Amino acid sequence: MIKCKPIRVGGILLPTNVLMAPLAGYTCYPFRILCQELGAGLCFTEMVSANALKYKDKATEQLLFTTSEEKIKAVQLLGSDPAVMERAACSERLSEFDIIDINMGCPVPNVFKSGEGSALLGDLRKASAIIRGCKRSGKPVTVKFRIGIKEDYLYAAELAKMCEDSGADMISIHGRSRSMMYEGIPYYDQMEQAKSAVSIPVIANGGIFSEEEASYMMEATGADGIMIGRYGLQDPFVFSRLTGKKTDKDKYRIISEQLELTSRYYDETYTMTYIRKLASYCMKKRQGTKQYKLKLYQCGNLAEMREIIKDIFYEGEEIES
Ligand SMILES: Cc1cc2nc3c(=O)[nH]c(=O)nc-3n(C[C@H](O)[C@H](O)[C@H](O)COP(=O)(O)O)c2cc1C
Numbered sequence: 001m002i003k004c005k006p007i008r009v010g011g012i013l014l015p016t017n018v019l020m021a022p023l024a025g026y027t028c029y030p031f032r033i034l035c036q037e038l039g040a041g042l043c044f045t046e047m048v049s050a051n052a053l054k055y056k057d058k059a060t061e062q063l064l065f066t067t068s069e070e071k072i073k074a075v076q077l078l079g080s081d082p083a084v085m086e087r088a089a090c091s092e093r094l095s096e097f098d099i100i101d102i103n104m105g106c107p108v109p110n111v112f113k114s115g116e117g118s119a120l121l122g123d124l125r126k127a128s129a130i131i132r133g134c135k136r137s138g139k140p141v142t143v144k145f146r147i148g149i150k151e152d153y154l155y156a157a158e159l160a161k162m163c164e165d166s167g168a169d170m171i172s173i174h175g176r177s178r179s180m181m182y183e184g185i186p187y188y189d190q191m192e193q194a195k196s197a198v199s200i201p202v203i204a205n206g207g208i209f210s211e212e213e214a215s216y217m218m219e220a221t222g223a224d225g226i227m228i229g230r231y232g233l234q235d236p237f238v239f240s241r242l243t244g245k246k247t248d249k250d251k252y253r254i255i256s257e258q259l260e261l262t263s264r265y266y267d268e269t270y271t272m273t274y275i276r277k278l279a280s281y282c283m284k285k286r287q288g289t290k291q292y293k294l295k296l297y298q299c300g301n302l303a304e305m306r307e308i309i310k311d312i313f314y315e316g317e318e319i320e321s
Contacts, residue, residue: 001211002218004243007041007201007225010140010169012072012098016041016243017225018214019172019203020232022076022101022144026281028274029065030261034254038236039245041225042074044144047103047117050079050088065265066096074099076144077134078106080115082126086133089141100134104145104159107178118146118178124162131166140169144205147190148177154187160194160202172203172227182230188220195222203227209234214242233281252313255279259309263302272305279309 007014020027020035020043032043045063052060066073075097079085089100104127106117113119120127134141143163147156156173163171173194175186186206195202204223208214209231217226231238236254240247249257258278262271276296283289292312299305 002215002226002242007170009042009099009142009201012140014041014072014225015039016245017203018239018242019043019225019227020239021172021205021227021229022046022103023229023233025277026233026274028062028262029067029070029265030258030274031278032066033069033261034236034258035232035239036071037245038239038247039243040232040239041243042072042099044074044076044101047076047078047106050077050081050084053088053091053093062266062270064093072099073097074101074142076101076103078103078111078116079130080120080126082129082133085130086136089134089137089139094137097139099140099142100137101142101144101172102130102134104143105174105178107146107181112178118149121145121149121159121178124159127159128162128166131163131168135167141167142170142172143168144172144174146174146176146178147187147194150179151177154190156187156190156194157197160198164198164200168200170201170203171198172205173223175204175206175221186217188217191221191223195224201225205229211238211241214238230281233278234284235282250313250315251282252310252315255282255309255313256306259302259306268302271302272299275305275309279312283312 004016007017020040022044024046027046035043048063077088103117104120111117145159148154173191175191191204201224203225204217204221205227208217208228214226259275295308299308
């Protein structure tokens, strides 16, 4: 078991040090509420383009949707222009959010080419100006970064120091380079060096797919907390197990509740896309699920989807023979 403890981020106390990673297409409001309920200390929105904030488009509205049920609200911003990032962080549209997180890790070619995400790892002056600009919002600012662009040159400690010196209140380190994308063993030593270089809280991320790996991450890096991504989609109960937060729900119940909560606040198309992807992730460890996935992708409305979710996840009462 990991040592579960609260973490202070600026003036905000996160209840636990087990965080859910921002995941594009997944960490919408309903999923964040689920993680909060199961004990996650914080769950971020997926990355939101700072440039897109000036438009009132539906997609950005959906990304920013939240209610007072979400106790601590953290929005992740993606951008490369310090002035645009500052304007976004200070904008009225983010007024509900308590924490601003800056994306310095996204490896996707289009993002990288436009100087955003992991490209900022190659321009520390600009990265620092972005953090300083976002701090002018008066809110705690956190940074999520990778440990370098290419695997042959890793400099997590330098990046951590730059973040701290620029005013960051917490850093989350994905222990891989941009070139590693989402595969390969994370560099625990890099995260450990980064932790030793700063006094702000350090969260270690990457490749945690079991409770043992969670413990190992804490031990090997000395980090203050961990951040879980894909494992949290496969098995959201990991937060409950790691934090000791009790729940009497099963997978069927949480997925059904996700469906209802999503359809309350989002349209049918969004809800169906999200539930399909979430249910598929939740089946990752099961055998013989091809037919279920096919049904999920073929079904045409929420009523049908409710039935399919029941077929897949409802285990029913034990019948004594
Ligand atoms: C589908 C997907 C979407 C992601 N979206 C984001 C994102 O919006 N912002 C971000 O900082 N990282 C994003 N990431 C990276 C994760 O937050 C995390 O750093 C990465 O998956 C490693 O953690 P894991 O091995 O526990 O999954 C994404 C990863 C995946 C697989």
